[in-house]
Amino acid sequence: MDDDSLHPADLRSAEEFMAALRALKARSGLTLRQLESRAADRGDVLPRSTVADILRKQTLPRPDLVAALVRACGEQDRLAEWTGAWKRLACAVPIADTGPTDTGSAHAGLTDVNANADTSTGTCAGPDGETDTDSGSGSGTDVDSDGDSTPSHERQIPPPAAGSALPPHAGQAAKSGLAKSGLRRRPLVLVGAAVLVGAAATGLLLAGDLTTSQSRATRATDAARARLPEVLAVRSAGSWARIRPVRPAGLCLTAGRERSGRYRSEVAVQRPCTEPGPRTFLQPAAGDLTAIKWEHPVEKVMGCLTILDSGPAQGLVEPQENCQSDKDAQLFRIERYSPTAQGYRLRRARTDLCLGIRDGATGAGAEAVQEPCGAEPAQRFLIDLIPQTNGPD
Numbered sequence: 001m002d003d004d005s006l007h008p009a010d011l012r013s014a015e016e017f018m019a020a021l022r023a024l025k026a027r028s029g030l031t032l033r034q035l036e037s038r039a040a041d042r043g044d045v046l047p048r049s050t051v052a053d054i055l056r057k058q059t060l061p062r063p064d065l066v067a068a069l070v071r072a073c074g075e076q077d078r079l080a081e082w083t084g085a086w087k088r089l090a091c092a093v094p095i096a097d098t099g100p101t102d103t104g105s106a107h108a109g110l111t112d113v114n115a116n117a118d119t120s121t122g123t124c125a126g127p128d129g130e131t132d133t134d135s136g137s138g139s140g141t142d143v144d145s146d147g148d149s150t151p152s153h154e155r156q157i158p159p160p161a162a163g164s165a166l167p168p169h170a171g172q173a174a175k176s177g178l179a180k181s182g183l184r185r186r187p188l189v190l191v192g193a194a195v196l197v198g199a200a201a202t203g204l205l206l207a208g209d210l211t212t213s214q215s216r217a218t219r220a221t222d223a224a225r226a227r228l229p230e231v232l233a234v235r236s237a238g239s240w241a242r243i244r245p246v247r248p249a250g251l252c253l254t255a256g257r258e259r260s261g262r263y264r265s266e267v268a269v270q271r272p273c274t275e276p277g278p279r280t281f282l283q284p285a286a287g288d289l290t291a292i293k294w295e296h297p298v299e300k301v302m303g304c305l306t307i308l309d310s311g312p313a314q315g316l317v318e319p320q321e322n323c324q325s326d327k328d329a330q331l332f333r334i335e336r337y338s339p340t341a342q343g344y345r346l347r348r349a350r351t352d353l354c355l356g357i358r359d360g361a362t363g364a365g366a367e368a369v370q371e372p373c374g375a376e377p378a379q380r381f382l383i384d385l386i387p388q389t390n391g392p393d
Helices: 014-028 032-041 048-056 063-072 076-090 170-227
Strands: 095-097 109-111 141-143 149-151 239-245 251-256 267-272 279-284 290-295 302-307 317-320 332-336 344-348 353-357 368-372 381-386
Touching (some): 014 076, 048 063, 317 368, 344 381
Antiparallel strands (some): 239 251, 267 317, 344 353, 353 368
């Protein structure tokens, strides 16, 4: 799912919200274990068993789990949209209790209140924490010692003590008070019955709309995935390969030195394919991502091509031995450059950044750099898969 396919603000039910969360997880390409690890790195608690549980359900999870999952999937910049959608839907649907929020909580199953609900009254709070119930404070109301409150003009007049004179109007006042008190309670019974009937009707409507909502969310997810460019098909065990810039002919992406001399370690450059260099191995990772590994020609040590995010070589690519399965800088989506042009684009995982040859240079020794994805020929690579049974030792 891309950013334009489905916006959290457009979600109209818990089912659509959960379908969107599942699509978000699928788009991230991360395993449950990787999501747990990324959440821990950000200080969140997101057990993989909990993620699996909430993604199977059609009810809203707790808001802290939604926030942790969105952040772990790399959607921090859209967190407000997701939490806003959750708040909008939470007062209307049950929330999945995926475990105690703190030590001592013993509730399980479903709960009918959300994080903004006043658990003492069962009312749903607004955005600023104010509940929808009446404050109950009004002049002319007395509270008896047993807690019964009755407007003062409707209170019964107690019978007179023995031997005292009863005012002529006292009996009528007492009867009037009793009548008013009885009439006052009848509308409450009627209102309660109307609420029950309305709730039953709403349940029937929601049940009838469930299949439609799920189908709509599924179609949106499938359409979003269909719009993504086709990825290079690599067998699950991985494959040796050769990566060549589309122009000029005869050059390959291999190891070399940064031309200014400011960075002394080996980086990815384009050099003649006939010159000695590391072998390239494509290792499939989670989802549709791939790790690009180099095998040192002499030491036979494997290193993952890693985009440098800081330092004098920022934006360049170097092989690093500490390969990590959930490190975005070491994972690429090798996607078709265009439906009509031969070649592939090397897109950094979960970003709009791609590898290209610096300044579109065509000479030997030009470095591969990270830059915004575009239609530049310098971002177009040919990939030759080399049939070979054995992978790296």
